[in-house]
Amino acid sequence: MQPNSDTINKIHQGDRKTIARSISLVENEVDGYRELLRGLTIKDQPVVGITGPPGAGKSSLVNALLAELLEDDLNVAILAVDPSSPFNFGALLGDRIRLNQYYEDPRVYIRSIATRGALGGLSDKIIEITDVLKAAPFDIILVETVGVGQSEVEIAGLADTTVVVLVPEAGDEIQTMKAGLMEIADVFVVNKADRDKAENFAQNLRLMVMSRGAKDWETPVLLTTATLFEGIPALKAKIIEHNRLAADGIRKAQLLSIKAWKLIRKERMAGLDRQLLLNEIKMQLSKGAFNLHAFVQKFIDRK
């Protein structure tokens, strides 16, 4: 199916309804969604990933950052992939009411997407959905993801700038335990900085950043209290500063090659299901002799 050129034009013009419908097409892989993506003129707006463990206050931070970006009269798209986010359904009523004002603002587009369990698949979907948003006249795109295990690493592969949000409580050890954060953070935020030990925790993070040695960008560690709007202008400034660095041609090409690899892999693995593999293996094991390499052979060619 050829995509309607009217649809593409409307996305380029920023028509909210068309954007929403197109994201649903992409999210659900409805026939024609690939053709739609190929027909778009995808621009170069920064994609900012906001990630961290549950309870770090990511949604409040996104909320505050949004207000700050609107001060500059920017058009902002927000993609919320965090199932516990107030942008999503499992929300605290209080938070949702607070955010409701922005649903009315013509400069803002907020979209939540369902987390389907499979993280790999999810990060492919985020690539595709952010590209729909990048074809629309937004100035910046914020992607909020909950960091559990490997998922911080997933967002890092597709955002121009990755902000990792932590809280000072629960003990430094458990906080710093979170997988691979040092490697993916372009900006650290210690949120809920009005709590005990915030400065101490931030200082530990700074020591860790320094212990990694010289790089072209030294990951800043910022203190914020999002609910009181403290530290937000400084966060915006750091994000913009990092965006400028990330706009470099070589970094852009590298990021695109990572995205290309993931999308190709997704397509080449399409139609194969882990649960199906598991079921077949269980059945064959119950019959006796099992050779993994003989088993695998029949799945190598795509159906």
Add this chain to the structure above:
Amino acid sequence: MQPNSDTINKIHQGDRKTIARSISLVENEVDGYRELLRGLTIKDQPVVGITGPPGAGKSSLVNALLAELLEDDLNVAILAVDPSSPFNFGALLGDRIRLNQYYEDPRVYIRSIATRGALGGLSDKIIEITDVLKAAPFDIILVETVGVGQSEVEIAGLADTTVVVLVPEAGDEIQTMKAGLMEIADVFVVNKADRDKAENFAQNLRLMVMSRGAKDWETPVLLTTATLFEGIPALKAKIIEHNRLAADGIRKAQLLSIKAWKLIRKERMAGLDRQLLLNEIKMQLSKGAFNLHAFVQKFIDRK
């Protein structure tokens, strides 16, 4: 090419030269290596992954564990994937001399494999090579990998039991920072336990293990000083205890399905090169308009 049935028989019998040659075939993907793997009768021996950051003393620990397993007169295969391992070339002379005794022992087979940079590819190779070893009459297979960033996670997907080795020094914060260790460790070892703060660090790890709540296996935290052979019998006992749990049919099937998924993905991505993608993207970017999804399309079908 059909694999020589003589080759397969010799692997089954444990002929060292044939095993060595066959691993080289698999490592270098020489024609016929897939047929060889499919022809093997792969048994059920436990594969024990030993991983951790550089300098944690993994090789000394493997060395001590090997001696302990030989006390029980077991046949042991060791696969060293750590480039800094004394089993490998970039070795400290002293360590190599210490290990040399085992090269002569008919119950021991030691093999190092080159780390080619690409971690994903490496973990696929480890699956294939350990399957060659599992077709031979070894009682247990130890796989030593250096943990840097995501590579601990890689080993966890293919070992029946994963031992994570840490050292008490360098500050608890930096130690506990190492990516995703909590999720992958079946056994924690605090090695070099004769140093300061070892017991304290172990206690912190135990608290973290407990904070995860009830599971079918509570990850033990053991103290060892491998060079003095302290704590090694307890480590062996815990590995054997965990192996018994891991021999459960459901866990086995799950591990096999993960391996199957990786091997299928490897084959379906064969012939595609990230550097090639990057180069093509750079060229197209220099020409102007670039659409990732149009770019990706021509790589979706396998060549």
